[in-house]
Amino acid sequence: MYRLPIETHLEELATSLHLNITICTGEVTTPNEEDRPNIIREAHDSAVAGHKGMIKTYHRIREIYYWPNMMEEIRRYVKTCHD
Numbered sequence: 001m002y003r004l005p006i007e008t009h010l011e012e013l014a015t016s017l018h019l020n021i022t023i024c025t026g027e028v029t030t031p032n033e034e035d036r037p038n039i040i041r042e043a044h045d046s047a048v049a050g051h052k053g054m055i056k057t058y059h060r061i062r063e064i065y066y067w068p069n070m071m072e073e074i075r076r077y078v079k080t081c082h083d
């Protein structure tokens, strides 16, 4: 019997339930502490990012990176950005 990858099942399930869930299939990196402010700045301030809110910035970073307390660090950064 042919089995679809679990991701496909989850995507189908999410679609049928009208949920928007993030399935992390790629490699997620934990950046060095000194690189984290740059990563946050890039994800929030860059021309493509366009100064999005905390949640959007978080999701953008989360596609590639994970580190403990990242949500809090992003929140603090976005709060102080007045551009």
Ligand SMILES: [Zn+2]
Pocket (backbone or CB within 6 Å): 044, 045, 051, 052, 081, 082, 083
């Ligand atoms: Zn900003």
